[in-house]
Amino acid sequence: MAFSAIFFLDNKGQVLISRNYRGNVEMSMIENFMPLLLSKEEDGSSSPIFKKDNVYFLWSKYKNIYMVCTTKRNINISLSFAFLFKVKQIFIEYFGDLEQESIRDNFILMYELLDEIMDFGYPQITETAILQEYITQEGYKLKQGAPRPPAAVTNAVSWRSEGIKYRKNELFMDVIESINFLVNTRSTVIHSEILGQILINCCLSGMPEVSLCFNDNVLFNQNQKNVHVVDFEDLKFHSCVRLSRFESERVISFIPPDKDFELMSYRITNRVKPFLFVEANVQRFTHSRMEITVKVKGQFKESLTATDVAIIIPVPSDASSPKFGTAKGYVEWVPEESVIIWTINSIKGGKEFTMKAHVGLPSVEAEEPEGKPPIRVKFKIQYVAASGLQIKYVRIIEKSTYQAISWVRCLTKSGDFQIRI
Template sequence: MYITTEGVKSERAPEDSAKITMQATGALSWRKADVKYRKNEAFVDVIEDVNLLMSATGAVLRADVTGQIIMRAYLSDQDGLQSLPSGNRLGSKATKAAAGSVTLEDCQFHQCVKLGKFDSDRIISFVPPDGEFELMRYRATENVNLPFKVHAIVNEVGKTKVEYSIGLKANFGNKLFATNVVVRIPTPLNTARITERCTQGKAKYEPSENHIVWKIGRFTGQSEFVLSAEADLTSMTNQKAWSRPPLSLSFSLLMFTSSGLLVRYLKVFEKSNYPSVKWVRYMTRAGSYEIRF
């Protein structure tokens, strides 16, 4: 802190000021005092977007996960909420936890998190804001679990036809299922007509997007489905070679994480020891999930 003729200025960051306020008054800048609920509940959503770029030969060129932990806390302050730790099976670049730990990078936490506890014990301990907030965000680049494997065979027959055979297999357990699975398969600009057939779901050619769109509403784990198609092409003068943009995949998958992150327990500590309802949910979605052919 330093003093000028214009007044007092401080070099302290806002979070430092918040810490001073808490130490002096016991107040938390992110939480209202005397919050009351009839039913005390805590919900945790671990949401991950998995990104993939695979070569035409099946080599993984890029695979990573961007994740966030979203919390909804509806907890009373009857005698002062102490902390709400969620022990996680995870590690870091510097210090890995026990065998089977998950390596996370670029971890960012809400200001309510006690960072020392996380560094020493891999436990996220905090006094939560009231309502919904982002507790943590992270990245993972090692040992990424890919929910789907795509096998694409695309042959150009002269300048008049393209033949497709697209196989899609679920790599997750048979008790899980993905929803809203959509595969977008590029077609040449001079496509005149498409004939397609698939073993599951529905496929449709969308000329405005130059794609065959294959939709599967529910995809059970360990299942494998195939789409076959033929594209008839019109002849064009000064025709350029087809650039073959990658096919893309989108989906949502509950109770699965591509990073392997697992919340081992979720506990609420409050002096009056009131009962609380606690839920943990996982969701993995496609970020940029692309396969070249």
């Protein structure tokens, strides 16, 4: 990836700030960007990449700011847009937000940052924690003493600084999985997946080496047909992970950044179960009333509990005079949203509950909309990962041989969980 220049434009196409890195593209070429954008939007063919006279414009918009890069080379597009996103995040962390006002008030600091995050068109330092070691907001000055880059810049580990110290060394790890589930009117599952992520809060001193391994029935795109296997797809790792060791040993080894970060994310489409089974039956009686019966059952171990359960049932917008009956939880009618919300604080595994609702309808039946809204389900289950993922071990090694404690928590929750009726 090698950019020629980067520009920040307002919504009228005026250049607020720019930086020329290579000098092989005329800076005046940016005048073609806004006319190209408007013409593409008019004919409905707008894209994040434009071309004009052998010059490519790669752009991204945030609020009222256009970030535009120019190049003549055939570059890695995904990496280029990842860099633009990272630049935006750096400025937001420095200025609180990225707007015309923040650019005008901080243009000297922005030039300094643009010089550090890219060198001759190549990304250099994109970790805000490292940049903040020697580029400060207050005086826009280096630290006292002879100017020199921070240790993390010259180390192999650019995402972590040396000299970090904690009184108590701990590593907190959260495995969070969201279930997306869609059931049609014939009670057939037409879409199901698990979206997972492993979040870490690192409170470790020095430069620790962390290794973790999953349970034996976890596979990573090995295409083995086994109903007891958790097959991960769309794996994405933080840049700290040693991919070579993961490929050879299936062990995730890394030197962690300080504090909070996402270690990895993944998707699973095989063996997805809903955990909460919800069934609804709707009956209309002439044009005067409607009866809705909803059943919910916990399809998980008896030792587990689903909490913060909410079942959101749509009703006609002209419904009135609701009456409810349930032995568990409480029911609320929200007329402004045309829904009934059945809330249950907790459901033990294997338990089943029923709710009945009666609503009045006008004598003149309104036209049915083209599509009825689905039932939506929300819940959380602590201490379990829906995929069956378990962390077999966590090892922390640091040259000072201090004692460290690792904590692992699992959470399964509803994502886009819908049942059509």
